[in-house]
Structure formats: structure tokens, C-alpha cells
Amino acid sequence: EVQLVQSGAEVKKPGESLKISCKGSGYSFTSYWIGWVRQMPGKGLEWMGIIYPGDSDTRYSPSFQGQVTISADKSISTAYLQWSSLKASDTAMYYCARYLNVLPRAFDYWGQGTLVTVSS
Amino acid sequence: DIQMTQSPSSVSASVGDRVTITCRASQGISSWLAWYQQKPGKAPKLLIYAASSLQSGVPSRFSGSGSGTDFTLTISSLQPEDFATYYCQQANSFLLTFGGGTKVEIK
Numbered sequence: 001e002v003q004l005v006q007s008g009a010e011v012k013k014p015g016e017s018l019k020i021s022c023k024g025s026g027y028s029f030t031s032y033w034i035g036w037v038r039q040m041p042g043k044g045l046e047w048m049g050i051i052y053p054g055d056s057d058t059r060y061s062p063s064f065q066g067q068v069t070i071s072a073d074k075s076i077s078t079a080y081l082q083w084s085s086l087k088a089s090d091t092a093m094y095y096c097a098r099y100l101n102v103l104p105r106a107f108d109y110w111g112q113g114t115l116v117t118v119s120s
Numbered sequence: 121d122i123q124m125t126q127s128p129s130s131v132s133a134s135v136g137d138r139v140t141i142t143c144r145a146s147q148g149i150s151s152w153l154a155w156y157q158q159k160p161g162k163a164p165k166l167l168i169y170a171a172s173s174l175q176s177g178v179p180s181r182f183s184g185s186g187s188g189t190d191f192t193l194t195i196s197s198l199q200p201e202d203f204a205t206y207y208c209q210q211a212n213s214f215l216l217t218f219g220g221g222t223k224v225e226i227k
Contacts, residue, residue: 104169
């Protein structure tokens with residue numbers, strides 16, 4: 001069974017750093033891209049970026065380039081999303097999802113989400 | 121970036137109604153469009169990929185059509201479990217983008 005299991009909810013202060021994780025199982029982790037999607041409270045889905053764990057090829061949305069870092073450790077089938085200095089506006093639910101760049105060219109499996117709250 | 125515009129932003133409908141949601145791309149994306157359903161407090165779920173292909177396990181009352189810049193998601197007979205928010209997403213390039221969402225509410 002394909003599963004993406006994300007790390008737990010986080011409460012941080014502005015200026016702090018954070019790294020959240022997404023562990024894949026039940027499939028070949030290095031053969032699919034892993035994307036990250038932000039959903040701010042009461043708002044829609046925003047694609048942040050994507051990584052291919054097989055060779056760490058990473059692409060970012062222009063809106064998030066330089067704001068976050070996406071990485072992966074294929075030895076433990078885990079992808080990461082990290083911030084070096086959080087802002088209150090980073091408060092959101094963050095989802096990871098599996099993506100294949102041939103059919104279906106869509107996010108077919110999703111993690112359960114990690115809620116990040118940034119507040120002083 | 122390719123912008124995706126969904127309409128309407130919300131729709132009120134009754135069980136059994138036919139519901140159609142549209143998604144327009146700011147430039148041609150061939151058939152590289154997916155549709156997702158999201159219920160409150162849950163992760164999105166893939167319904168349709170490549171504009172018209174039904175994801176495994178998704179009921180056949182969901183269908184998608186379109187190519188180029190204009191796409192539709194149709195629910196042929198709305199069921200109680202279909203009240204949710206629906207998003208389109210283009211995959212023409214690696215600069216993936218989602219539409220703003222359409223909330224399907226109970227009339």
C-alpha cells in the first residue's frame with residue numbers, strides 16, 4: 001500500500017527554523033517526484049516545489065523560490081521542506097504528494113498534512 | 121506562469137443534480153489537467169487526470185473533458201458525499217499551478 005506519512009504539527013516563533021518531513025512507503029521512492037503544497041487557513045492549494053529523490057533534481061514555484069528549501073534522503077525514503085527563518089505568514093497546512101511526470105502527471109497519493117503555526 | 125481560473129467559485133446544488141465546474145488556462149496546456157476533491161480537514165484526492173481519465177476507485181458519476189485552455193468537471197448526479205471543494209491543476213510544465221477552487225454546497 002502506497003503511503004506518505006508526514007511529521008507532526010509544529011508551533012514556532014517568528015525567526016525560528018523548521019524542517020518537516022514526508023516518508024514514503026509501499027513504492028519505489030526514487031522513481032516518483034515528491035511535491036509540496038501549501039494551504040493557508042481557509043484558502044486554496046498552492047504548489048511550492050517538487051523533488052525527484054532519485055537524483056535530487058528540484059524545481060520551485062517562483063513564489064516560493066528562496067523562501068524554502070526542498071530536499072530528500074533516498075536512503076530513508078524521506079523528503080523534507082525547510083525554512084531558515086519563519087514568518088507569521090508561513091502559518092498553514094503543508095501537504096506532500098507523489099507525482100509522476102508521465103501519466104498520470106498528477107499528484108496521486110497525498111500525505112495527511114503537517115500544520116505549521118508561527119506565532120509570537 | 122500558467123494561471124488557472126475556475127468558475128464558479130461556489131455552487132449550491134441538491135442531491136441528484138448535475139453539476140459542472142469549469143477551469144480555464146491562461147495558455148494552452150494540451151490535456152495536462154487534473155481535478156482533485158478536498159473535504160474539510162482532509163488531504164486532496166485525485167479524481168481525474170489527463171483531462172478525462174478517471175482515477176482508479178473514483179465513481180463513474182465524475183467525468184472530465186476539454187483540451188487546450190478550457191476544461192470541465194461534471195458530476196452527473198450529485199451524492200451527499202460529493203459536497204466538497206474541487207480544484208483543477210495544470211501539469212503542462214513543471215511550473216505546476218492550481219485553480220482557486222470551487223466549493224460545492226448543499227442547496
